[in-house]
Amino acid sequence: MAEYKVLGKSVTRLDALEKVTGKARFCSDMSLPGMLYAKILRSPYAHARILSINTSKAERLPGVRVVLTGKDVLEKRYGLFVFDQYILAKDVVRYAGEGVAALAADSLDIAEKAIELIEVKYEELPAIFDPEEAFKQNPAAVVHPDLLSYQLGLFLTPQPVAERPNVAHHYKIRHGDVEQGFKEADLVLEGRFSLARIHHIEAEPHTWIAQRQPDGGITVWVGQQGIHLLKQYYTGIFGIPPSKIKVVAPSNVGGSFGGKVGLTADPIVISLALKTDRPVKYSFTREEMFKCGGTRIPAVIYIKDGVRRDGTLVAREMRLLFNIGAYSSLGILGVRNSNFGTMGSYRTPNLKVDSYGIYTNTSSALAFRGFGSNEVTWAIESHMDMLAEKLGIDPAQIRMKNFLKEGEPNPQGEIVHSIGAEECLKEVTKTVEWGKTPVKAEGLWRKGRGLAVANKYSMAPTAAVALVRILEDGSIELRHSADEVGQGAKTVLSQIAAEEFGLSIDRVRIVAADTDATPYFPASSSSRTTFQLGKTIYLACQDAKKQLFELAAPRLGVLPEDLETADGEVYIKSSPARSIRVKELFIVERPTSPQAFGAFLEERGEIVGRGVWNQPFVYENLKTGEIDPEAARKGLRAASFYSYAAQVTELAVNVETGEVKIEKVATAGDMGFPVNPKMCQQQMEGALGMGIGIALWEEMIMDEGRVLNPNLRDYLVTTFQDMPANQNVTLLMAPVPHKDNPYGAKGIAEVLVPPIAPSIANAIYDAVGVRITDLPITREKILKALKEKKR
Amino acid sequence: MKQRLELKLNGEMREVFVEPWRTLAEVLRDELGLLGTKVSCGTGDCGACNVLLEGKVVSSCLVLAPQAQGREILTIEGLATPEGLHPLQEAFIEHFAVQCGYCIPGMIITAKACLDENPDATEDEVRLAMSGNLCRCTGYVKVTEAIMAAKEKMKKSVSGTGYGKGR
Numbered sequence: 001m002a003e004y005k006v007l008g009k010s011v012t013r014l015d016a017l018e019k020v021t022g023k024a025r026f027c028s029d030m031s032l033p034g035m036l037y038a039k040i041l042r043s044p045y046a047h048a049r050i051l052s053i054n055t056s057k058a059e060r061l062p063g064v065r066v067v068l069t070g071k072d073v074l075e076k077r078y079g080l081f082v083f084d085q086y087i088l089a090k091d092v093v094r095y096a097g098e099g100v101a102a103l104a105a106d107s108l109d110i111a112e113k114a115i116e117l118i119e120v121k122y123e124e125l126p127a128i129f130d131p132e133e134a135f136k137q138n139p140a141a142v143v144h145p146d147l148l149s150y151q152l153g154l155f156l157t158p159q160p161v162a163e164r165p166n167v168a169h170h171y172k173i174r175h176g177d178v179e180q181g182f183k184e185a186d187l188v189l190e191g192r193f194s195l196a197r198i199h200h201i202e203a204e205p206h207t208w209i210a211q212r213q214p215d216g217g218i219t220v221w222v223g224q225q226g227i228h229l230l231k232q233y234y235t236g237i238f239g240i241p242p243s244k245i246k247v248v249a250p251s252n253v254g255g256s257f258g259g260k261v262g263l264t265a266d267p268i269v270i271s272l273a274l275k276t277d278r279p280v281k282y283s284f285t286r287e288e289m290f291k292c293g294g295t296r297i298p299a300v301i302y303i304k305d306g307v308r309r310d311g312t313l314v315a316r317e318m319r320l321l322f323n324i325g326a327y328s329s330l331g332i333l334g335v336r337n338s339n340f341g342t343m344g345s346y347r348t349p350n351l352k353v354d355s356y357g358i359y360t361n362t363s364s365a366l367a368f369r370g371f372g373s374n375e376v377t378w379a380i381e382s383h384m385d386m387l388a389e390k391l392g393i394d395p396a397q398i399r400m401k402n403f404l405k406e407g408e409p410n411p412q413g414e415i416v417h418s419i420g421a422e423e424c425l426k427e428v429t430k431t432v433e434w435g436k437t438p439v440k441a442e443g444l445w446r447k448g449r450g451l452a453v454a455n456k457y458s459m460a461p462t463a464a465v466a467l468v469r470i471l472e473d474g475s476i477e478l479r480h481s482a483d484e485v486g487q488g489a490k491t492v493l494s495q496i497a498a499e500e501f502g503l504s505i506d507r508v509r510i511v512a513a514d515t516d517a518t519p520y521f522p523a524s525s526s527s528r529t530t531f532q533l534g535k536t537i538y539l540a541c542q543d544a545k546k547q548l549f550e551l552a553a554p555r556l557g558v559l560p561e562d563l564e565t566a567d568g569e570v571y572i573k574s575s576p577a578r579s580i581r582v583k584e585l586f587i588v589e590r591p592t593s594p595q596a597f598g599a600f601l602e603e604r605g606e607i608v609g610r611g612v613w614n615q616p617f618v619y620e621n622l623k624t625g626e627i628d629p630e631a632a633r634k635g636l637r638a639a640s641f642y643s644y645a646a647q648v649t650e651l652a653v654n655v656e657t658g659e660v661k662i663e664k665v666a667t668a669g670d671m672g673f674p675v676n677p678k679m680c681q682q683q684m685e686g687a688l689g690m691g692i693g694i695a696l697w698e699e700m701i702m703d704e705g706r707v708l709n710p711n712l713r714d715y716l717v718t719t720f721q722d723m724p725a726n727q728n729v730t731l732l733m734a735p736v737p738h739k740d741n742p743y744g745a746k747g748i749a750e751v752l753v754p755p756i757a758p759s760i761a762n763a764i765y766d767a768v769g770v771r772i773t774d775l776p777i778t779r780e781k782i783l784k785a786l787k788e789k790k791r
Numbered sequence: 792m793k794q795r796l797e798l799k800l801n802g803e804m805r806e807v808f809v810e811p812w813r814t815l816a817e818v819l820r821d822e823l824g825l826l827g828t829k830v831s832c833g834t835g836d837c838g839a840c841n842v843l844l845e846g847k848v849v850s851s852c853l854v855l856a857p858q859a860q861g862r863e864i865l866t867i868e869g870l871a872t873p874e875g876l877h878p879l880q881e882a883f884i885e886h887f888a889v890q891c892g893y894c895i896p897g898m899i900i901t902a903k904a905c906l907d908e909n910p911d912a913t914e915d916e917v918r919l920a921m922s923g924n925l926c927r928c929t930g931y932v933k934v935t936e937a938i939m940a941a942k943e944k945m946k947k948s949v950s951g952t953g954y955g956k957g958r
Binding site for chain 2 (some may be wrong): 010012013015016017018019020021022023024025026028029200201202203204205252253254255257285286485486487488678679681682684685686687688689690711712713717718719720721723725726729
C-alpha cells in the first residue's frame with residue numbers, strides 16, 4: 001500500500017472547533033433582511049375531499065403578506081418518479097399532514113395566528129393504511145384512482161400494475177428458475193418479516209429560505225442535501241431556467257440520514273416566495289418532521305429459501321411490499337434499490353424477487369440510511385439463522401458457505417468486485433471467539449449472542465465534478481458540492497487534496513456548496529461521497545498539478561514530468577533542493593506592501609484543475625433485473641459499488657419484563673480504505689446507536705393514518721443509557737479496496753445499520769428461544785412470544 | 792407589552808426588552824444573537840437547547856425568559872475564555888465526539904453541569920446525567936469518551952472546575 005502523509009490518518013475534523021464553540025451556522029440559524037415567516041395548514045384527515053377553504057380572515061390579519069391554497073399554485077402535478085402530487089392539495093387530501101394552505105407573514109407569531117384563521121371544510125373518504133390491504137386487487141380504497149393517466153418520470157421507469165390500483169411500481173428479479181431450485185433443495189423454509197414506520201430524527205428540523213430575484217429567478221438556501229438535484233427538481237416543477245436558479249447549502253446541515261434528500265416542503269416555500277419580493281423562511285416543527293418530513297419505508301417481506309443439507313443456498317424467492325405512502329416521492333427508488341440487497345452478499349443460483357411500491361393514506365417515505373438494504377437484510381439475515389438452526393449448522397458457517405467471491409457474477413450478472421462480506425464476518429467472529437465460548441446465563445436475565453452480515457449498494461447512475469484552484473499563497477481551494485451533514489465530507493475530501501499537494505490540511509480551503517460556485521454532484525447520498533468525489537478531487541488535483549508543473553518547468557529548466565510539489569513549493573524530483581515557491585509564479589501587479597502576494601499568473605491567469613467522473617454503468621433489464629452479460633464482461637456494473645458490514649451482538653433478555661440490554665458489540669466494516677479511521681469509527685458508533693433503537697423500540701404509532709407519537713418523548717430513540725459501556729464496543733476495519741477509487745476507498749455510512757437489527761433478533765433467539773419477525777422487537781412482543789412458547 | 796429583562800449572560804450584564812411569553816431560547820437566539828444554543832424539539836425532550844441557569848441545566852425552550860430575570864446564564868458561547876477552550880470543548884474535538892454538531896452545544900453544557908456537580912463521575916453516572924441529551928449521529932460512544940477525558944483534565948488543572956469567566 002502506498003505511503004500516505006494525510007490519508008489513512010485520523011486528522012482532526014475541520015468542523016469540530018466551530019461546532020464545540022457554538023459558532024457553526026446552519027440554515028435554521030440564518031435570517032435575511034425583511035424576511036417573512038411561513039406556516040402551512042395541514043390536513044387532519046388521512047383521506048378527505050376538500051369542500052371549501054376560506055382564507056379571508058387570515059388575509060385580513062395585519063402582517064400577513066401571502067396566502068396560498070391549491071388553486072393558487074401551479075396547475076400540474078409533480079413528482080420524482082411518478083407525477084402524483086400537487087404543491088398544495090387540490091380537491092382531495094391523501095394523508096393526515098398534507099399541505100392544504102400556506103401563508104407568509106411578517107413574524108412567526110402572526111403566521112401562527114393566521115394559519116388558525118383559515119377555515120377548511122372536509123368530507124372524509126374511505127382510507128387505507130395497511131400495505132397488504134392496499135395491495136389487493138379490490139382494495140377498500142384507492143389512493144390515486146387516476147394513477148394510470150399520470151405522467152411518469154423518465155428515470156427508472158415506474159411500472160404501475162393495472163389490476164392492483166394502489167401499486168405505483170412493481171420491480172422484478174428473475175434469475176434462474178426458483179421452482180426448479182426448490183425441488184432440488186433438501187429444506188425449504190418460508191417466513192414473513194415486517195418493519196415499522198420510523199423517522200430519521202435529524203437534529204435540525206428541515207429549513208428553507210427562498211427569495212425571488214429581480215430577473216424572475218429564485219435563490220433558495222436549504223438545510224438539505226443535494227443542491228444540484230434540488231436545482232433540477234425546482235427547474236422541472238416551476239419551469240424556471242437553471243441559469244436563474246441558485247441553491248445554496250449553508251456549510252452545515254444538522255443531520256439527514258436520508259431524510260433531507262428529495263423534496264418535502266420545497267415547492268410550497270418557493271411558491272410563497274414567488275409571490276413576494278421578500279425572502280420567505282420556513283422550518284418544520286418537530287411534530288411536522290414526524291407527520292410530513294419523510295419516513296423510512298415501512299415494509300412487509302415474504303421470504304422462501306431452499307437450501308441443501310450442507311447449507312448451500314439453491315433458491316430464494318422474496319415478495320417485498322413497501323408502504324410508500326400517499327405520494328410516491330423517493331419510494332419508487334427504494335422499491336428498485338432494495339433488490340441490490342438481495343444480490344450483494346450471497347451466491348443465489350435461482351432468485352426471484354417481486355418488489356412493490358404501494359400507495360396508502362399515510363405520509364410519504366423518503367430515503368433512509370441503508371435505503372432498501374435494511375428491509376431485505378432484516379428478512380434475509382434472520383432467515384439465514386433459521387435455516388442454519390434447522391440444518392444444525394453454525395450461523396457463521398452457513399453464511400461463509402454462500403458468500404459471493406471476487407470475480408464471479410452475482411445474481412444480477414454483475415461481476416463481483418471488492419466484496420468484504422467474508423472479511424467482515426471473519427473479523428467479528430475472530431474477535432468474539434465465535435463458536436468457542438457460548439454466552440449463556442440462567443435466572444432472570446438470559447444471555448445470548450447473534451450475528452448478521454449486510455451489503456449496501458451505492459447507486460448508479462452517478463457522476464461528480466470537482467474543481468481545484470491553486471491560490472497565490474500556495475494553498476488549495478476546493479470547489480465541490482458535497483453536503484456536510486455530519487458525516488465528515490469536508491474533512492475527508494480536504495485530506496485528499498492535502499495529500500496530493502503535499503500540504504497540511506489547514507492549507508486547504510473549501511468553497512461552501514452553492515450551485516453558482518461549486519460544480520455538479522447529485523448529493524452526498526447513497527454513501528457515494530468518498531468514493532466518487534474523492535476520485536474527482538484526485539483527478540482535479542492531478543490536472544491542477546500538471547498545469548502548475550507546466551508553468552514552473554521553464555523556470556527550473558526541466559520538463560514538467562520531472563516535477564513534484566509539497567509544502568507550497570515545486571521541486572525537481574531528482575534533486576529536491578532545486579525548487580520554486582508556488583507564490584513566486586504569481587505576478588505582483590500592485591505591491592501595496594512588502595508582503596503582498598501576487599494576484600494572477602502571466603499565462604492562464606489562474607490554475608483551475610478539473611476532475612470529472614461519470615461512472616460507467618449499465619441499466620438492468622426490467623423484465624429480469626439482470627444486466628447484459630456482454631456489458632458485464634466488459635466490466636460494467638449496475639451498482640456503483642458495494643460496501644459490507646458484519647456485527648455480533650451480545651445481549652441479555654429479562655424473561656419477566658421482556659427488557660433487552662445490549663451488553664457487547666463487535667462491528668466490522670468494509671470501506672475499501674479508511675481515509676480517516678476515527679471518522680469511520682464515528683459512522684460505526686452512530687449506526688450502532690441508531691440501529692439499536694430501530695431494533696428495539698423505534699416506531700411511529702399510527703391510528704387511522706395519524707401519528708400518535710410525533711415527539712421525542714413518545715417516539716423512543718436510543719439514549720446514552722441504552723448503549724453498551726464503551727469498553728464493550730469493538731470496532732473493526734475490514735477494508736477490501738475498490739479499483740475505481742484511487743485510494744481503494746468506498747462509502748461506509750449506510751451499510752453499518754442493516755446488520756444490527758437481525759444480529760439483535762438472532763441474539764434474542766439465542767438467549768430465550770423466541771423469534772421475533774416484526775420490528776421493533778418490543779418488550780411486549782418478547783413477553784407474548786415467551787408466553788406462547790411456554791404453552 | 793414588552794418587559795425589561797436583565798440577564799447575567801456569560802458573565803456580562805445584558806438588558807433586553809421582550810414579551811413575557813418568550814422562551815429563554817427565543818430570547819437568546821432571536822434577541823441576543825446567541826445562535827449557538829439550538830432548538831431541535833421545542834418540547835424539552837432532546838437537550839439541544841440546554842443552558843445553565845444559576846449553574847443548573849435547563850431546557851431553554853421550556854423556560855420563559857422572565858424566569859431568568861437577574862439570574863446567571865451560561866451558554867456555549869460563554870464557555871471558552873480568552874486563554875482557550877474549556878477542557879470539554881478540547882476533549883470533544885480531540886476524541887471525535889462531533890458529527891453534525893447540532894446537539895453538541897447542549898451536550899457540552901450538560902456535561903459541564905454534570906462534572907461541576909460530580910467531578911469524579913463514573914461512566915455510568917455520566918451516561919445517566921447525559922441521558923436527556925439526544926444525538927442521532929454519534930451513538931454517544933465518543934461523546935462519553937470525551938467527557939471522561941475532560942473529567943481527568945479538569946481534575947488535574949489548578950483551577951479545578953472553574954472554567955469560564957467567573958463561573
